Amino acid sequence: MHSIRSIIAVGAAAALAVALPAPATAAPAPPAPQVWSDQAVMPFGITSDGQRVLVADGVTGTVGQLQPDGAITPIITGAAGTTSIATRGAWMAYTSSVEEGEETPPLESGLNIRNPRGDTIYVDLHEYEYANNPDGVNTYGFTDGCLADGGSNAGLLDAHAYTVVPYRGAWLVADAGANVVWRVSDSGDISVFSVLPPIPLTVDAQIQGMMGLPDCALGSTFNAEPVPTGIAVGPGGAVYVSTLPGFPGMATGAGQLWRVDSSGAATPIASGLAGPTAIAMAGPHALYVAQQFGGGIATVSTSGEQLDFIPLPNALAVWTASNGTLWASTSAVTDEAGNPTAPGMIVSISKGKVTVQGHVIR
Secondary structure (H helix, E strand, O other): OOOHHHHHHHHHHHOOOOOOOOOOOOOOOOOOOEEEEEEEOOOOEEEEEOOEEEEEEOOOOEEEEEOOOOOEEEEEOOOOOOOOEEEEOOEEEEEEEEOOOOOOOOOEEEEEEEOOOOOEEEEEHHHHHHHHOHHHHOEEEEOOOOOOOOOEEEOOOOOOEEEEEEEOOEEEEEEOOOOEEEEEOOOOOEEEEEEOOOEEEEOOHHHHHHHOOOHHHOOOEEEEOOOEEEEEEOHHHOEEEEEOOOOOHHHOOOEEEEEEOOOOOEEEEEEEEOOEEEEEEOOOOEEEEEEOOOOEEEEEEOOOOEEEEEEOOOEEEEEEOOOOOEEEEEOOEEOOOOOEEEOEEEEEEOOOOOOOOOOOOO
16 A cells, blocks of 8 residues: 555546535535645644644654644644544544655554643554555455456555554554554553444446556456555544555545444445545534545535535545534645646635634643
């Protein structure tokens, strides 16, 4: 599995404008996003506790606090490749990954847990993945047709801790490289919460062209890696997970939403998503889904029905504040020469007035 950054680059170049079907009945248009900041580059993660809004920027390697004037004051630096930030009372956790290049798995990846005294421990998920490889039970690649012989493989050794959320006195981490959701205790004990299943894709002309496949491969099944990205915890401890998935699925609208029960079994509840990178609860029976390639944020019921859609190109992260405000981020965009064409942004979406806390809490 390549890095999330390379997936975004490849998918953005190849993706069609695909997303869930439009809502069956017209709904009032949601409020327009209010831009708070254009100071981020790749704000993969966003969260809030009270009026404090925290942003994890994977390019700058910082976790910062959004200011009323749009500045993002660093509170944690040196967090290489950070993609998420979560709090639980006075506890804080954030992911970090050291990458050698966009086309190779991270060299290091783990969860950083800071206790109320300010002490931080590093939980090495890369080491645990390489010692245990939980998704080795999956089979990826071609499962039938002319490329089935030698065209498949079990789960490869790869770790890329992508999203962390608090869960029942511990933490859940979606690992986009290991294709699992980890459960990590405050003391750093790791266990497997769920192994996400492969995503079967039927090879059509689009996939054939993207992968450079012979004609005999048309109609065959290719199992893509699921690539779990977002996690949300609903009422009663219900766990929801989004999957991107891996190449070529990220560019063919094969993203999905899953409900994961206490045994770790994952049940699909929605499909047709275009590169879902983050999810958040939108009330007790619905979720917000940030679609990197789908033009915005979909609101999807927990039974799989699309309820509405908020246009927000390059949507990257979403978070629902305790007062119902939806916070979201977008990724910076560059042209083929690497020149910036759009900044990474932090926005709020709310029917009422939104304020943020300027006093920095470290």
